[in-house]
Amino acid sequence: MTTPVTGTTSTPAATTGSTSNDAMSQLSSNFSTFLTLLTTQLKNQDPTSPMDSNEFTQQLVMYSQVEQQIDTNDNLKTLITQGGSQAGTYAASYLGHVVSVTNGQASLSGGAANWTYTLGATAANTNLTVTNSNGQVVYTGTGETASGTHTFAWNGKDNNGNALPDGVYKLNVAAADSASNSITTSVASAGQVSQIDLTSGTPQFVIGNMEVGLGDIGAIAN
Numbered sequence: 001m002t003t004p005v006t007g008t009t010s011t012p013a014a015t016t017g018s019t020s021n022d023a024m025s026q027l028s029s030n031f032s033t034f035l036t037l038l039t040t041q042l043k044n045q046d047p048t049s050p051m052d053s054n055e056f057t058q059q060l061v062m063y064s065q066v067e068q069q070i071d072t073n074d075n076l077k078t079l080i081t082q083g084g085s086q087a088g089t090y091a092a093s094y095l096g097h098v099v100s101v102t103n104g105q106a107s108l109s110g111g112a113a114n115w116t117y118t119l120g121a122t123a124a125n126t127n128l129t130v131t132n133s134n135g136q137v138v139y140t141g142t143g144e145t146a147s148g149t150h151t152f153a154w155n156g157k158d159n160n161g162n163a164l165p166d167g168v169y170k171l172n173v174a175a176a177d178s179a180s181n182s183i184t185t186s187v188a189s190a191g192q193v194s195q196i197d198l199t200s201g202t203p204q205f206v207i208g209n210m211e212v213g214l215g216d217i218g219a220i221a222n
């Protein structure tokens with residue numbers, strides 16, 4: 001049984017509409033004042049030296065452009081809202097599925113966190129480094145050296161044997177050949193999507209103790 005999608009906290013429609021209405025109301029007020037002044041000037045102009053129409057024509061054009069910009073902003077807000085809704089619907093299809101996370105992070109829960117890492121070639125040495133959510137190194141060790149994919153099951157303890165709290169940890173893998181040339185590596189973990197967090201406006205997939213974006217998901221299991 002999967003956990004329901006969390007609610008969104010987007011800009012309330014009333015607030016968006018109020019902002020647009022205020023802008024349009026202010027524009028209408030300024031335009032009305034402009035017409036009043038223009039009418040007064042036309043009534044009191046010197047018939048022998050009539051006003052140059054270019055200036056107030058340009059101002060009329062300006063008001064028209066501002067009005068169009070306000071309408072454009074409203075349309076963009078509507079499109080953004082619709083896009084966010086569609087993204088949330090799409091993200092919900094991941095609920096309950098096991099996915100591959102490619103940003104190096106994994107969730108430590110109950111003293112267990114698991115990763116896979118791939119070496120692009122045979123290495124002379126491979127170093128594994130685990131950091132916590134603050135970027136602090138909490139564990140270092142040696143890894144496999146053969147080319148290909150390997151697993152790393154971490155017991156959640158630092159190098160002094162102290163058990164670390166549950167949370168999000170990241171594995172970094174550095175490998176080099178016998179000539180000290182760096183070898184291409186990649187790191188992934190896997191976990192089940194239990195929730196979709198929409199509170200930031202961009203769907204975040206909740207996997208154990210961590211949240212990741214769609215761009216950090218490399219594959220989804222059937």
